Amino acid sequence: MSRILLISTYELGHQPVHLAVPAGALRAAGHDVRCVDLAVEDWDPAVLDGVDRVAISATMHTATRLAQPLLAQLDVPVATYGLYGETFRGEYLEPLLAWAAQPPGSVSVQPRETGGGPTQNEGLPARDLLPPLERYARFAPGDGTERLAGAVEAGRGCASRCRHCPVPAVYDGRTRIVAVDDVVADVAQLVDLGAEHVTFADPDFLSGPHHARRVVDAVHAAFPTLTFDVTTKVELVLRHADLWPAFAAAGCRFVTSAVECVDDRVLAILDKGHTAADAAAAVAVLRASGIEPRPSLMPFTPWTTHRSLLDLARFVDEHDLAGSVDPVHWSIRLLLPTGSLLLETPEIRPHLTGYDAELLGHQWRSIDPAMDVLQQELAALVERSDAGFREVCAAIGAPAPARWTPAEARPHLTESWFCCAEPTTAQRSRLVGGEGPQDAVELAELP
Numbered sequence: 001m002s003r004i005l006l007i008s009t010y011e012l013g014h015q016p017v018h019l020a021v022p023a024g025a026l027r028a029a030g031h032d033v034r035c036v037d038l039a040v041e042d043w044d045p046a047v048l049d050g051v052d053r054v055a056i057s058a059t060m061h062t063a064t065r066l067a068q069p070l071l072a073q074l075d076v077p078v079a080t081y082g083l084y085g086e087t088f089r090g091e092y093l094e095p096l097l098a099w100a101a102q103p104p105g106s107v108s109v110q111p112r113e114t115g116g117g118p119t120q121n122e123g124l125p126a127r128d129l130l131p132p133l134e135r136y137a138r139f140a141p142g143d144g145t146e147r148l149a150g151a152v153e154a155g156r157g158c159a160s161r162c163r164h165c166p167v168p169a170v171y172d173g174r175t176r177i178v179a180v181d182d183v184v185a186d187v188a189q190l191v192d193l194g195a196e197h198v199t200f201a202d203p204d205f206l207s208g209p210h211h212a213r214r215v216v217d218a219v220h221a222a223f224p225t226l227t228f229d230v231t232t233k234v235e236l237v238l239r240h241a242d243l244w245p246a247f248a249a250a251g252c253r254f255v256t257s258a259v260e261c262v263d264d265r266v267l268a269i270l271d272k273g274h275t276a277a278d279a280a281a282a283v284a285v286l287r288a289s290g291i292e293p294r295p296s297l298m299p300f301t302p303w304t305t306h307r308s309l310l311d312l313a314r315f316v317d318e319h320d321l322a323g324s325v326d327p328v329h330w331s332i333r334l335l336l337p338t339g340s341l342l343l344e345t346p347e348i349r350p351h352l353t354g355y356d357a358e359l360l361g362h363q364w365r366s367i368d369p370a371m372d373v374l375q376q377e378l379a380a381l382v383e384r385s386d387a388g389f390r391e392v393c394a395a396i397g398a399p400a401p402a403r404w405t406p407a408e409a410r411p412h413l414t415e416s417w418f419c420c421a422e423p424t425t426a427q428r429s430r431l432v433g434g435e436g437p438q439d440a441v442e443l444a445e446l447p
Contacts, residue, residue, distance in 0.1 A: 013137030013415020020125030
């Protein structure tokens with residue numbers, strides 16, 4: 001059996017699910033497993049002492065970019081796994097276990113890409129191998145208090161095929177659900193660790209609405225005071241409008257939904273399945289149930305104009321969403337990872353400039369070069385802790401907000417970064433002792 005080090009660099013401020021799940025499975029298979037989460041722990045090369053293999057979680061863009069300078073420091077067999085994994089992409093657990101079981105000294109591995117599949121018992125995630133919940137983002141209900149929070153998965157993959165999203169490029173509209181009893185057992189671990197709130201970290205919680213309802217009912221029955229949040233598409237907020245009153249009664253406090261922009265032409269190119277009017281309707285549906293919408297945005301695409309940015313700022317202002325949109329979302333630029341479905345559309349081709357392996361995607365230029373410059377300025381702005389919607393409006397030349405409910409008064413998590421954002425200087429500083437070749441790069445210099 002192998003001595004294996006599992007590494008995570010970032011998982012949206014949560015205690016990382018994608019360390020806990022493989023760590024539990026590997027340990028159950030008899031391996032000696034250690035875990036390091038570089039989101040909250042500094043890199044110490046001494047952790048490699050006695051290690052046979054290293055596996056790095058590459059579940060999102062930010063995490064994978066942060067892992068890049070670390071890879072050069074490792075002189076043992078290495079695998080990367082997850083949505084951006086070069087070794088095991090998508091459903092990684094089975095091939096990761098096979099890789100770990102290879103004889104000592106063996107380095108052979110066949111890269112694998114797998115999408116969804118049937119429910120499978122994966123065992124109990126090894127939460128005991130991770131830093132305590134106190135070191136991670138907390139849930140702030142909007143009343144000035146904070147509560148310990150954790151993250152669980154009820155399913156992976158997504159039934160939708162939005163063209164810009166990295167999930168369909170791997171899962172192709174398929175999902176893999178986690179058995180309800182397994183979800184409840186993992187939530188129980190988090191509650192024992194002090195969690196009073198959980199995030200269902202599924203790419204889209206309503207990809208399987210009946211499963212989602214069963215999970216919510218079971219978790220609420222076991223832990224009636226626990227609150228939670230989910231992520232789902234705008235169109236599913238509307239399609240399953242009947243679910244939200246029950247979810248609110250069971251403890252749902254906010255819903256993250258990918259509004260992206262309010263330009264209906266761009267939304268159609270992305271195949272989002274909703275319009276700007278739908279996004280407004282979804283806000284109303286959630287608030288009618290006592291649940292706060294928290295839109296995620298993607299303001300910068302090849303088709304972004306100054307007018308479309310102003311329209312987005314106006315939408316946020318008119319619907320009193322300024323305090324519910326984390327500032328980082330104003331800097332998000334369209335990513336085109338390997339296999340992106342958007343590459344198949346004729347609208348993107350005139351804007352492409354080539355693939356960049358370091359930046360993990362196909363690069364593009366805007367129809368308006370000024371928008372590329374503005375995106376970099378906003379990226380630098382939102383890294384500041386004091387930046388908010390007023391500062392964003394000033395930067396893009398939008399009117400000062402007319403409606404303003406402070407972020408502190410809205411339910412939210414205390415981590416305000418995002419899976420598709422470029423790493424911050426602070427995030428980079430934990431890696432390889434601050435000596436990685438990218439650690440000195442300021443955010444404003446990044447493409």
